[in-house]
Amino acid sequence: MKTIASFSRGIVVVSLIPIFSVLCGVAEAAVLDQENTGPASGGGAVANDRTQSQALTVGVSGVLTQVDVIVRKEVNAFEDLTLSVRSTLGGAPDALLTSVSVPASSVGTVEGLVSFDVSAAGLSFSAGDVIVIDLTTLANNVFPFDERYNWRWYNDDPYPRGQRFTNGLAVSQFDFAFQTFVEPAAIEGDLDGDGFVGINDLNIVLGNWNQNVPPGDVLADPSGDGFVGIDDLNTVLGNWNAGTPPSPEVLGNVPEPGSLVVLGVGGVAILRRRG
DSSP states (O other): OOOSEEOSSSOOEEOOTTTSOOOSOOOOSSEEEEEEOOSOOOEEEEBTTBOEEEEEEOOSOEEEEEEEEEEEEOTTOOSOEEEEEEEEETTEEEEEEEEEEEOGGGSOSSOEEEEEEOGGGOOEEOTTOEEEEEEEEOOOOOTTOOSSEEEEEEESOOOTTOOEEETTEEETTEEEOEEEEEEEOOOTTOTTOSSBOSHHHHHHHHHTTTOBOOTTOTTTOTTOSSBOSHHHHHHHHHTTTOBOOOOHHHHOSOOOOHHHHHHHHHHHHHHHHHO
16 A cells, blocks of 8 residues: 655554545546526527527636537428527627538427537637527528527526527527537646546546656646656645536535545645655
8 A cells, every 4th residue: 555644753644545536437528518408488489580699607617619509490491500609798799709500401390409519619718708609590580480490498587697689689588498518628637627626636646656657647647747746646736626516416425525635735745844
C-alpha cells in the first residue's frame, strides 16, 4: 500500500488510496446543459411569416455542440427547417451566430426531438451568458395550414432562465421545448473532463501515484513533469469544487469528501515542509 505522508514519533500514516475508490468512468465530451421538456401543452407555428425563438441562460462554460427541439411538421411541409443561434441585446434576439438546417424528411408528423449539430461553428459561451435559439423555414403559412412546422411549448413560464419570442416580440407566458449540449471548457484539475474538479479527479491521481507517465498526460499529470506526485495532487486539491457539479444521477451515493480532503492537504503540507 502506497502512503502519502508519515509523521515521526509513532508513525501516523495518511493513506488516501483505500479511502477513495473510483466512482464512475470518464464522462462524454458533451454534457446536457439547459433543458425544458415535459408534457405537451401546445405549440407555436414556424413558417415563412413566423420565426419562433427561445432565450436561455448558459449554465456550463464551454462550446455549444448540439441543440435539440421538440417539433413536428404538417403533412405538406417539404421545406428545410433551420435552427439559428443568436446573441442577445437586453435579453432579446440580436446578432446571428450560426445556422444549421435539416431536411423535412428528418422531422416527423408526430412531435419528437430533432437534433441540430452546431459544433462546427465553435461557439464558446460562459456560464451566465444569455443566448437565443430560433426556428425558421420557407414553408407557407396559409389555409389550410398544412405546410408549416410546430414547435412544442409549455404554459405558465416553466423555464425561468429565458423566455419565448415570436418574430422578435416577447411572449412571457410560454417557453419552448429544447435541450442544449455543451463541451465543457477545460478546468485546471478536471482530469476526467466532466466540467468539475472532485473525487473522480483525485482518484485518477491517486490511482497513478508514483508512476512515470508521458509528460502532460491529461489523465494523470496536470503538472506536466512526467511523474504523478505531489504537484499533481496539489493541482486537484487547489481547484477543488471548481466547475459545475455533475447531477445527482451521475454522482450516485458519493460520500462527503470534505474531511478526507483536509487529510490530503495536511499530508501535502508535511511533505512540503520536509522537502
